[in-house]
Amino acid sequence: MDDATPPPAPRPGKIRAALARAEQALFTRPAPKSAKAQMKFLHTRTKGSAKA
Numbered sequence: 001m002d003d004a005t006p007p008p009a010p011r012p013g014k015i016r017a018a019l020a021r022a023e024q025a026l027f028t029r030p031a032p033k034s035a036k037a038q039m040k041f042l043h044t045r046t047k048g049s050a051k052a
Helices: 012-026 035-045
Strands: none
Touching: none
């Protein structure tokens, strides 16, 4: 009658691999090299918020 026991926790290696895959899927292209392009990139990432 141990139907309520939780499944075993995932191994740390699997979690790290999943996080790495998620990060690669999120950032598909490298960050810009020039300072002007970097500022434009960051500005669009913060949805135009100059304070952020």
